[in-house]
Structure formats: C-alpha cells, structure tokens
Amino acid sequence: MEAHLHMWLNLLVRWSHLIVGIAWIGASxxxxxxxxxxxxxxxxxxxxxxxxxxxxxxxxxxxxxxxxPGELPPTLHWFKWEAYTTWISGMAMLIIVFYWNAETYMLNPNVTGITPVLAVTIGIGSLLASWVFYDVLCGSPISRFEWLTGLMILAWFVILAWSLSTWLSDRAAYIHVGAAIGTVMVANVFRVIIPGQKDLVNAVTENRKPDPSKGLKALQRSRHNNYFTLPVLFIMISSHYPATYGHAYNWLVLIVFSLAAVAIRHYFNIRHLPDFKVWPLILAGLLLAGLIIATAPAPRPSASQAGEPITVVTIGEAHAIILHRCVSCHAAQPGFEGFTAAPLGVELDSQQKLLQHRERVYQVVAMSRTMPLGNLTRMTEAERNTIANWYQASR
Ligand code: HEC
Incomplete structure (x- = not known):
C-alpha cells in the first residue's frame, strides 16, 4: 500500500512539475x-x-x-509563481524519487564510503554551492566581461558534473546538475529579477527615477536564465536515455549537449537581427553529431572472431541469469522493496518476455550497463558477456 501511494505521489507531483514548468518557460x-x-x-x-x-x-x-508609465493601472500582472512553483515541485520530485530511496537511487556502486545520508547531503550541498558561486561571480568585477563570466559558469558546471558523477549514481549526478541550474534560475528570479521589478513599480508610485543598477542586474540574470533553459530541459528528460547518463564519460556528454543547447538558444536570440549568423546552429549540429558518434556502442568482437571456441548460449541459460539478477524488480509483482509494478512496464519473468525485450535488455546490460539499477543485484562481467553472446546469436 505504501509503495502504491508513493507511486501516485510521484505521478501527481511530476505532473504538476511539468505543468508549472511549461507555464514558466512558456511565459519566458x-x-x-x-x-x-x-x-x-x-x-x-x-x-x-x-x-x-x-x-x-x-x-x-x-x-x-x-x-x-506616468501612473500604474489598478491591476498589474506579475510572472513569478510559475518559477517558484517549478522549483518547489522540482525539489519535491528530488525527495520523492531520489532521497526517499537514497540507497537505491543515489549511491554509486563503484564508490565505497558514501552513505545514503552523505549522498543526499552532497546533492543538496551542490545546489546551494552552485548558487553561492554564481551569485558571487555575478557581483564581482569579472561580471563586466560577459564572455569571461560565461566561461566561469561553464567551468563551475564542468567541475560539478564531473565530481557528482564520481560520487553519486549516474542518474543522481545528472539530475543534480539539472537541479543546480534550475536553482540558480529560480534564485535569479527571487533574489534579483523580481526585486528589480519591485523597484520599477515603486519608482512609479513614488514619482522618482528607478535605480538603473537594479535594472542592469536584473537584465544580466534574465539573459543568463535564457541560456540556461535548454540545457535544463535536456537534463530533465535525459533519464530516459541510458546512452547519455550511462556513458563512461557521462559528465562530458552532459556538458557537450548543454553547449549545443546554449548555441541553439543563441541562434534563436539573434535570428531576428538584420545581420544574424547561422554559425551557432551549425556549431550545435556539429556538437550533437559528435555526441551521436562518440556514444555509439563499440563493436563487440564475437567469440568466433576473438578466436575463442563458440559457446552456444541457450535462452534457458540466458533467462536463468535474468531471473537471478533482474526479476526482483522486473516482474508484474516485484519483490524488491519499494517497487509495485515492473519499471517502465519491462517484465522479464518468462522466456517469452525476455525475447520480446531482448533489444532493450542487451542495450542496458552490455552497452550502457545501466542495469541492474546501481548493480544492486551484483551482476558479474561473465553474466553480461553471456547475455551479449546470447543476444548476438539470437538475432
Ligand atoms: C532494483 C531494481 C532493478 C533491477 C534489479 C533491475 N532493474 Fe531494470 N529498471 C529499474 C528501474 C527503476 C527502471 C526505470 C528507469 C527509468 O525510469 O528510466 C528500469 C528500466 C529498465 C529497462 C528500460 C530501460 C529503458 O529506458 O528503456 C530495461 C530494459 C531494464 N530495466 C532491464 C533490466 C535488466 C535486464 C535487469 C537485470 C540485468 C534489470 N533491469 C535489473 C529497476 C531495476
């Protein structure tokens, strides 16, 4: 029952997060x-x-x-709750999906010594630290040089993506980089952009000139938010694509994809100008093409090419491994604590179902190696090879 309610909570909060997020980004x-x-x-x-x-x-x-304007109308519309509720519902998602089950979702199976509590602390700390770094940077003399500021922000997120991916699980690392950027964006609205607008409004009612420095600061933060949008949206959907977060250099994949996203955003920002250039779009295309190539699975030498005797793996042998390592989660009624239904509907409790899903199973076991989740069921290298051999022979 608890798991069932947890699933509904997850669904309703995710749904709300998506709705308010669309409202925020749409208005922007x-x-x-x-x-x-x-x-x-x-x-x-x-x-x-x-x-x-x-x-x-x-x-x-x-x-x-x-x-x-000379005077203000009785009703003036503000746009701020879209941003605040996106952040609040996003934090709720972090808790419901990642912190609630930190043992399963936060820990990196290759790292010892990080407890679930420590992993959650690192996660929350990364959001706070990102804001402090960014806010200090924007208030420093460096912020007069736009390119340098941009490079420093990039450097911060490179370091963050790399360190989180070494300490936390792949998916937790990705989502926390996204949440860190989202936190910076919402804090920009809350701490700088809305106060700037309040000053504008007060200036009208008090019949004085608005403080130009507040306006300039708000403009700077709005421009940054504009460029942050597309990378955040990529990170939010990336958990469906094991080739991104499951890659050996997943932090680099995140950074390169984000650079392409920033370039695409830049193209849309300059498109209306008389002397606009298409190079940002071309650059984005090249970066994405590079990613497609770099994330392609390496061709596996088949046993016969490698000069080894060909071992024929039967479906019975392959399925025995799946039963042992996967079915605790991937069954209609999973036994694994916290699961009420097969994740993403992938049931593997019969040979027939294994055949049906063999393409995806091969992907996550031998290519991206993102399953078993956090290798909680301790699948061995030999077992991964056996599944790969069976898959290749079964095609
Ligand atoms: C501890 C529970 C658990 C175990 C054990 C586990 N999985 Fe998963 N699996 C998940 C979860 C959770 C997801 C959904 C991930 C998501 O939301 O993207 C998933 C997703 C999948 C998917 C769909 C991936 C996609 O994005 O299309 C496949 C295929 C899969 N698992 C296969 C396996 C195989 C094969 C094994 C055994 C080698 C295995 N899983 C073991 C929890 C588990």
Missing part, C-alpha cells in the same frame, strides 16, 4: 519573442515599441513603454 519564451518582435519604428514619445497579434479568435494590441 513568449516575452523573449515579444521583445524581439516589437515594432520600434515611428513610435510616439514615451513608447518603445508596439505589436499586433491575432490568437484564439481575437486581435491583441501590445505596447511597451519607454521607461516607466
């Missing part, structure tokens, strides 16, 4: 688009630009003020 994309498409020609005094749009059966007319 929309305002970015607005800013880039405002008509700025021949505007009246006090108007920075305007724009016409048609949507959902009506015409909209939007106008952006140059500076502040």
């Amino acid at each position: 994309f929309y305002f970015n688009w607005l800013e880039n498409h405002l008509n700025r020609q021949d505007q009246a005094e006090g108007t920075a630009g305007d724009l016409w749009a048609v949507h959902g059966g009506g015409f909209y007319y939007l106008k952006k003020f140059a500076g502040t």
Whole structure:
C-alpha cells in the first residue's frame, strides 16, 4: 500500500512539475519573442515599441513603454509563481524519487564510503554551492566581461558534473546538475529579477527615477536564465536515455549537449537581427553529431572472431541469469522493496518476455550497463558477456 501511494505521489507531483514548468518557460519564451518582435519604428514619445497579434479568435494590441508609465493601472500582472512553483515541485520530485530511496537511487556502486545520508547531503550541498558561486561571480568585477563570466559558469558546471558523477549514481549526478541550474534560475528570479521589478513599480508610485543598477542586474540574470533553459530541459528528460547518463564519460556528454543547447538558444536570440549568423546552429549540429558518434556502442568482437571456441548460449541459460539478477524488480509483482509494478512496464519473468525485450535488455546490460539499477543485484562481467553472446546469436 505504501509503495502504491508513493507511486501516485510521484505521478501527481511530476505532473504538476511539468505543468508549472511549461507555464514558466512558456511565459519566458513568449516575452523573449515579444521583445524581439516589437515594432520600434515611428513610435510616439514615451513608447518603445508596439505589436499586433491575432490568437484564439481575437486581435491583441501590445505596447511597451519607454521607461516607466506616468501612473500604474489598478491591476498589474506579475510572472513569478510559475518559477517558484517549478522549483518547489522540482525539489519535491528530488525527495520523492531520489532521497526517499537514497540507497537505491543515489549511491554509486563503484564508490565505497558514501552513505545514503552523505549522498543526499552532497546533492543538496551542490545546489546551494552552485548558487553561492554564481551569485558571487555575478557581483564581482569579472561580471563586466560577459564572455569571461560565461566561461566561469561553464567551468563551475564542468567541475560539478564531473565530481557528482564520481560520487553519486549516474542518474543522481545528472539530475543534480539539472537541479543546480534550475536553482540558480529560480534564485535569479527571487533574489534579483523580481526585486528589480519591485523597484520599477515603486519608482512609479513614488514619482522618482528607478535605480538603473537594479535594472542592469536584473537584465544580466534574465539573459543568463535564457541560456540556461535548454540545457535544463535536456537534463530533465535525459533519464530516459541510458546512452547519455550511462556513458563512461557521462559528465562530458552532459556538458557537450548543454553547449549545443546554449548555441541553439543563441541562434534563436539573434535570428531576428538584420545581420544574424547561422554559425551557432551549425556549431550545435556539429556538437550533437559528435555526441551521436562518440556514444555509439563499440563493436563487440564475437567469440568466433576473438578466436575463442563458440559457446552456444541457450535462452534457458540466458533467462536463468535474468531471473537471478533482474526479476526482483522486473516482474508484474516485484519483490524488491519499494517497487509495485515492473519499471517502465519491462517484465522479464518468462522466456517469452525476455525475447520480446531482448533489444532493450542487451542495450542496458552490455552497452550502457545501466542495469541492474546501481548493480544492486551484483551482476558479474561473465553474466553480461553471456547475455551479449546470447543476444548476438539470437538475432
Ligand atoms: C532494483 C531494481 C532493478 C533491477 C534489479 C533491475 N532493474 Fe531494470 N529498471 C529499474 C528501474 C527503476 C527502471 C526505470 C528507469 C527509468 O525510469 O528510466 C528500469 C528500466 C529498465 C529497462 C528500460 C530501460 C529503458 O529506458 O528503456 C530495461 C530494459 C531494464 N530495466 C532491464 C533490466 C535488466 C535486464 C535487469 C537485470 C540485468 C534489470 N533491469 C535489473 C529497476 C531495476
């Protein structure tokens, strides 16, 4: 019963996280688009630009003020709860999926001496440390040089991705890099962008000039958030792709993919400019192509090529291994604590089902080696080879 409720909690919180995340990123994309498409020609005094749009059966007319308007309307809309609720529901996901079952999901099977409590502490610490580093960097004289600031942020996340992937499980490392970037983004909204906007609003009501330094800071943080968006979205879906988080250099895969994502975002930021360039898109294409090649599975010499006697592995032998190492989780009614149904619907409790899933089984056992989860059931190298030999002969 407890596991069943846990599953529902997981589903409902994940669902909410997705909804508020879409609302946040959607609003941010929309305002970015607005800013880039405002008509700025021949505007009246006090108007920075305007724009016409048609949507959902009506015409909209939007106008952006140059500076502040003379007075404020009774209702002024803010966009901040989308960001806050995305972070709150994201933290809840971290707890429900990773911290609740830290023994299963946080620990790296190749590292001894890290207890579940320590792993969770490292995880939470990585979020806090990322914000402190980033915030200090943005307030330092370095932040006057945009490229240098960007490089320092990159260096931080390279170090973070590398160290987390050495200490924690693959998936925990990935998700914490994503959560760290997300935390920086939300803290930017909470600590800098919204206070900047509050100052703007107060300036209008108090009939004074807004503090320009607050506006500049908010602009800097908004621009960073804009570039963070696409890497975070990649990391959030990466757990479905063992070739990324399960790669021997998974931290490097994360970084290269993120660089491609930043380049794609940059292309969309400059696309409307008269002298825009396509090189960011080409660069992103090259980086992604490089990743596709680098993550390709190495061809395995078959037993006959390696000069070894060909051992014929029967499905009975292969399935005996699966029964021993996998079925505690991958059955309709798993025996493994905390599981109520076969993960991702992959049931392996009969030879028939093993045949049906052999492609995926081969992938996770011999290629990405992401199963058994955290190698909790201690599958041996010899067993992985036996499964690979059976798969190759069975095709
Ligand atoms: C401790 C429980 C556990 C054990 C033992 C385990 N798995 Fe899994 N398996 C999982 C979980 C959890 C997922 C879902 C991961 C996710 O959400 O992406 C999974 C996912 C999978 C998938 C789907 C991967 C995908 O993304 O398509 C396959 C295939 C798989 N396991 C095969 C195996 C095989 C083969 C073994 C034995 C060698 C095994 N598993 C042992 C828990 C386990």
